[in-house]
Amino acid sequence: MLYEVSSKRTIVDKNGADKVITENFIVTNCMLFGEAETTILATDVTADVVSVSRSNISDFVNKRTNEDEKIYIVNIERYDEVLEKTAKVVVALFAIDMTSATKIANDYVSKAIYDETLVGIKKSKFIDIVKYMA
Helix, strand or coil: EEEEEEEEEEEEEECCCCEEEEEECCCECCCHHHHHHHHHHHHHHCCCEEEEEECCCCEEECCCCCCCEEEEEEEEEEEECCCEEEEEEEEEECCCCCCHHHHHHHHHHHHCCCCCEEEEECCCEEEEECCCCC
């Protein structure tokens, strides 16, 4: 299961003043809210976890191959012929920019076994994906 975790921590800016920053993560491979929270606290002991929620992201289209790649959220409508219903599906992908994100998303939709339509793509607020290690 995927969880979305927000944390806050205080840093010292270039002028020497304290600044509170918020960082957002996706935590994978855990079953409980507490596991997601513990995973983020283990990566940064100075952080305060301020929210944990289940993610509506169902899958990742690709893997990060470059540190400069950002996480994009892709909304897809999937038509199931057996159920005669359209379902909304959210996937995430890594890309350098919106142009490459669109290309990756279009490739993903074109190879789908269902009748899928790309509804939208947006750059996410997530800075990283962290895997829970039991």
